[in-house]
Amino acid sequence: MCGGIGTRGPGEKKLEVDRRRISDRIVKLKKDLDDVRRHRDIQRKKRHKEGIKMCSLVGYTNAGKSTLLNALANAGQKTSNSLFTTLDPVSRIVSLSNHLKVVVSDTVGFIYKLPPNLVEAFKATLEELYHADVLLHVIDAGNKSYKRLVSAVDAVLKELNLQEKPMLMVFNKIDKIDSAQLGRIKFQYPDAEFISALREINLDVLKDKIKYFITLGTKQFLLKIPFSAMEVLDYLYKKAEVFKVEYTETDVKVWVRTNTGYLPYLEKKNVVINEI
The missing domain is CATH 3.40.50.300 (P-loop containing nucleotide triphosphate hydrolases)
Structure with missing residues (x-):
């Protein structure tokens, strides 16, 4: 005899199993969402750092x-x-x-x-x-x-x-x-x-x-980069919109559009900055 008074039938046991599986699935999905949020936060910070x-x-x-x-x-x-x-x-x-x-x-x-x-x-x-x-x-x-x-x-x-x-x-x-x-x-x-x-x-x-x-809030500049600071050119390709590059006997002239927040770095590299 099965399913008598005070006992649980197979249908009720299956319901409990299903509920437990759903609960476990919800926990896993919440963890996955938290992982996605952390991953996206890392990506955003990296993009912000790179401008x-x-x-x-x-x-x-x-x-x-x-x-x-x-x-x-x-x-x-x-x-x-x-x-x-x-x-x-x-x-x-x-x-x-x-x-x-x-x-x-x-x-x-x-x-x-x-x-x-x-x-x-x-x-x-x-x-x-x-x-x-x-x-x-x-x-x-x-x-x-x-x-x-x-x-x-x-x-x-x-x-x-x-x-x-x-x-x-x-x-x-x-x-x-x-x-x-x-x-x-x-x-x-x-x-x-x-x-x-x-x-x-x-x-x-x-x-x-x-x-x-x-590009709202950015400005255009003519930069003169000394040959001793050529790493700045690679920096500009990553951080700015580069319109033109011209090599002279004394330096490298670069026409760019960039955020003014990058100017202190350029000044430290002895780059001559002229706003256009």
Whole structure:
């Protein structure tokens, strides 16, 4: 006789096992999220030390963020129409111009009225947004409900206290709409950029706009580097936008755009600094 009064049947024992497995899984996932956060923090500190700027892609799910990341960085990030294709933040170095580089980070696709517990669950990816110099809000231009989707993303950014971050609106998939529809969207959002990541349309224009945002607060200089401090040239290639290099009999002239925070290092190396 089994399953009598005061005894537990096989179904109840299986339920306890399932609960224990779920509990163990939750503990493991929380540990994995903590590991991701620590790893991302190390990466951010390294980028900050090296003076590399960062922009993050945000947007409603299926807006084409991963495709855009691929197009900008020629990477192989997985793309899909499914929710949450990007569960782990994916970052790539993107070359803009004149040795100027930026880290572009993909994030999880937003959904309408994102539940608070879901925001917490994906905090390891969403926290990248707080450290970005500029947000690229990617929108599916071919979605008839694009206005609602724009509002949904704006609402999430407000929930995360990110509404004051510098942000560039990017309407993607313009190859999927006709010229009349494109004209209407341009009229409604005159400051946005309009691209097709899949067809690589207007990506150079987008890169120029990203460059504009990440170089705000920088200045252009003509530097004269003594031959005894040639290591400075390598430093500038890593830290600044180098326009031109000219070797003379007495020194090396370099035209750059850089942050003024790097000037004390250059002065210690006896570099002559002239603001242009």
